[in-house]
Amino acid sequence: MVRMAVEAVVPGMFTSARIFGRVQLGVALALVPILLWFWKDGPKRFFGGAAATVGPRLAGWGFLGFGMVAVAAWVQSLLGVRGWAGIPGIDLWAGALATGILVAFLEEFFFRGVLGLAFWKAAGERPATLLIGVNAAVFAAVHFIRPNSDLPEGMLAGFAGWTNLQLWAGPADPWKLAGLFVAGLILARTSWQQQNLWAAIGLHAGWVAGLRICQGVWPEIAQASGGWWGPSLEAGPIPFLLLLLLMFALWGRPVRARLD
Numbered sequence: 001m002v003r004m005a006v007e008a009v010v011p012g013m014f015t016s017a018r019i020f021g022r023v024q025l026g027v028a029l030a031l032v033p034i035l036l037w038f039w040k041d042g043p044k045r046f047f048g049g050a051a052a053t054v055g056p057r058l059a060g061w062g063f064l065g066f067g068m069v070a071v072a073a074w075v076q077s078l079l080g081v082r083g084w085a086g087i088p089g090i091d092l093w094a095g096a097l098a099t100g101i102l103v104a105f106l107e108e109f110f111f112r113g114v115l116g117l118a119f120w121k122a123a124g125e126r127p128a129t130l131l132i133g134v135n136a137a138v139f140a141a142v143h144f145i146r147p148n149s150d151l152p153e154g155m156l157a158g159f160a161g162w163t164n165l166q167l168w169a170g171p172a173d174p175w176k177l178a179g180l181f182v183a184g185l186i187l188a189r190t191s192w193q194q195q196n197l198w199a200a201i202g203l204h205a206g207w208v209a210g211l212r213i214c215q216g217v218w219p220e221i222a223q224a225s226g227g228w229w230g231p232s233l234e235a236g237p238i239p240f241l242l243l244l245l246l247m248f249a250l251w252g253r254p255v256r257a258r259l260d
Helices: 002-009 016-030 033-036 043-047 052-077 090-123 127-141 157-163 174-195 198-217 236-251
Strands: none
Touching: 002 052, 016 033, 016 090, 033 090, 043 090, 052 157, 052 198, 052 236, 090 174, 090 198, 174 198, 174 236
């Protein structure tokens, strides 16, 4: 139903590969009640904080994530692999923002919330930095679980991928893998420091929505030859450098490892 609604507004937003990714996350989320029952805990700990501060926090971190993607797209336009196409219509904005918020909420709840709680419970006296690193490594690796063959089109395409899975379906882009790992470090570090998921959800949503919107604002130039400078907004030294700068900016403060 979500796919049908999004496709009606922004055709092409959910390809078969993206359907598989959402099904994959759905299967993971189905395990959440079991995990929370096992840890004798509940989801409310992940969404603390004063109600008056939640909206501004989501918006502020969301603008930061969007701004990072926009900077990468702008730099690539200066290097000649992207060109300005103008501000996109409301349909693209609505589809990108809705997808970004949905994906960010679900992924942060699972990866930083439920898995973060599991790692903390199992870690004993191990350093919080180790837990953050493990969380980031799992987050990055899961993005490369893919079907071993092309998926058919259709409503149930995502489910068909489970019949033939492998972790590395084709060569993994080292820049994308490194970027996802650093992004995982940032999101886990932010969640531990804030003691809730709101900042991580906002930042994650800004990245996801920003990718779609900036691809519409600065589309790739067909005849341009790609190089180390692009044209990907997810992989390459430009997005990686921006993520690295943000990670170093956040890592300066002590890590508060407790989750209570």
